Amino acid sequence: MAVQVTAPLSGMAVGLSEVPDPVFATAMVGPGLAIDPERVLSTVVAPVSGTIAKLKPHALVIVADGGRGVLVHLGIDTVHLDGEGFRLLAAEGDSVVAGQPIVEWNPADVEARGLSPVCPVVALDALDGSVAELAHGPIGLGAPLFVWN
């Protein structure tokens, strides 16, 4: 069953190769896309319906029906911010629907700290070639991002 992954943020959809972290850029974490977010106070929403398997201020994993995990990483090296500037709007274990608010943050603040606010959205444990219909360019909140076949 294919899973439609939608944009957890608005901004510009770019290839993972443009992420300034080789582990994401070489798809070691998994295939997917990145979103270069608008530099304004933003609400990050669930990219799929499912259960919040992991929720850190700077990263979240939602497992869709069928056990597929989608990772959203809010900026690069943002683990070192220790949650500063992130406000959680949901909790680990919550059932969510696509589009439901999860975290509030401001990419401009992350950038001001010298970190990249680019957000990889990754299909965890995905087979090679299983991700298709990748978006490119300007993308609105909740718009189709990619399909996980």
Add this chain to the structure above:
Amino acid sequence: MTERRVTVASPVGLHARPAAMFVRAAAATGTTVTIAKPGKDPVDARSLLAVMSLDVRHGDEVTLTAEGADAALDELAALLASNLDAEPAPNA
């Protein structure tokens, strides 16, 4: 069944980047490897979703288990005992 106990050295634990490097190495062994935290069921070390969900923090002791594969387990244990976040990412 072979086991290794190792204390995780990455300051940030097994979050996205160190977890991805560990899972990639576990998958490369070609054998079934599990990772467990005390009091929790072992999970498939080749699944990034499983490893990230395990929520391994800096200083946690984890148990790696595999059928045979001593050398592979030694390598994986050494990876976890190193600061994966400080090392340059491999050229994949």
